[in-house]
Amino acid sequence: MTSITTIIEDIAEEMRGVSERGAVADYIPPLACVDPAKFGMAVIEADGQVHTVGDANEAFSIQSVSKIFGFTLALDLLGDDLWQRVRQEPSGSAFNSIVQLESELGIPRNPFINAGAIVVSDVLVSHYGVEGAQQKILDLVRPLVSDKSGITIDRNVALQEKETGFRNAALANYMRNFGNIHNLVPDTLDLYFHQCALTMNCQQLAETGTYLMTGGRNPMTGQAVISPRNARTIMALMMMCGHYDGSGAFAIRVGLPGKSGVGGGILAIAPGIASVAVWSPGLNRHGNSLLGTRALERLVQRTGWSVF
Numbered sequence: 240m241t242s243i244t245t246i247i248e249d250i251a252e253e254m255r256g257v258s259e260r261g262a263v264a265d266y267i268p269p270l271a272c273v274d275p276a277k278f279g280m281a282v283i284e285a286d287g288q289v290h291t292v293g294d295a296n297e298a299f300s301i302q303s304v305s306k307i308f309g310f311t312l313a314l315d316l317l318g319d320d321l322w323q324r325v326r327q328e329p330s331g332s333a334f335n336s337i338v339q340l341e342s343e344l345g346i347p348r349n350p351f352i353n354a355g356a357i358v359v360s361d362v363l364v365s366h367y368g369v370e371g372a373q374q375k376i377l378d379l380v381r382p383l384v385s386d387k388s389g390i391t392i393d394r395n396v397a398l399q400e401k402e403t404g405f406r407n408a409a410l411a412n413y414m415r416n417f418g419n420i421h422n423l424v425p426d427t428l429d430l431y432f433h434q435c436a437l438t439m440n441c442q443q444l445a446e447t448g449t450y451l452m453t454g455g456r457n458p459m460t461g462q463a464v465i466s467p468r469n470a471r472t473i474m475a476l477m478m479m480c481g482h483y484d485g486s487g488a489f490a491i492r493v494g495l496p497g498k499s500g501v502g503g504g505i506l507a508i509a510p511g512i513a514s515v516a517v518w519s520p521g522l523n524r525h526g527n528s529l530l531g532t533r534a535l536e537r538l539v540q541r542t543g544w545s546v547f
């Protein structure tokens with residue numbers, strides 16, 4: 240069989256030739272300046288082999304991919320009680336939509352849309368405080384990564400999103416009115432924006448995903464990060480909700496649990512086989528990386544890694 244390195248080199252070569260690359264997110268000012276020509280991909284196989292191509296070692300803003308980590312911590316803390324605050328269903332709506340919150344009494348459909356991730360942030364603020372929760376997120380991610388340099392929370396990205404994040408402020412205030420935000424809205428949003436401002440490269444992002452690939456363990460240390468049941472829950476929600484109203488198309492085209500971010504990153508997990516991160520900053524109309532999705536589609540076509 241062709242080696243994974245050869246396959247992702249072929250994919251990067253194909254992506255270099257694509258002129259329609261989507262639009263970079265411009266509603267968060269620092270993201271508007273990212274070069275749309277960037278493309279990186281990293282694959283970590285279950286046996287520890289690492290394959291990278293293109294800009295896989297350049298740090299980027301992982302944005303909503305970070306919702307996996309906040310959710311991991313909150314699920315570990317609250318277990319099934321978390322489902323009283325956020326549901327487990329696809330929304331079929333845009334990532335920043337407010338409409339369902341009115342008829343559904345301030346309970347978001349799932350932890351990956353913005354409203355749901357803000358509730359998750361609120362849970363973490365209640366338990367750890369704003370600063371403590373940021374540290375918890377870093378403490379979750381860093382031990383999974385071999386070279387931790389450059390894994391940071393970009394304070395400038397967080398600050399600029401805070402100054403322009405009126406939609407998220409609306410979501411948080413609306414949910415607080417229903418009693419589903421327990422802390423002061425600025426505190427909960429502060430954590431949410433800082434979590435979204437997590438910065439790392441493709442190789443590091445693929446390494447962070449390895450605890451899902453292995454069913455909850457850090458493959459480097461053998462230590463449990465979360466329970467196997469929670470790992471399955473997270474991946475099930477990634478499959479159903481990780482790409483918002485583009486989740487169905489992603490499941491059909493790629494067939495792996497995946498989570499996107501408006502920075503152009505996607506983390507996708509082939510359970511028991513590989514953890515894959517791809518970065519291409521141009522987005523499709525759902526806010527998911529256009530070429531990132533295509534690259535994952537190609538990878539799965541060549542490897543047969545779809546779970547279906």
Ligand code: DON
Pocket residue numbers: 301302303304334335353400407435499500501502525526527
């Ligand atoms: O809250 C926001 O809008 C951003 N910080 C994150 C959104 C995002 O990444 C959506 N994903 N594709």
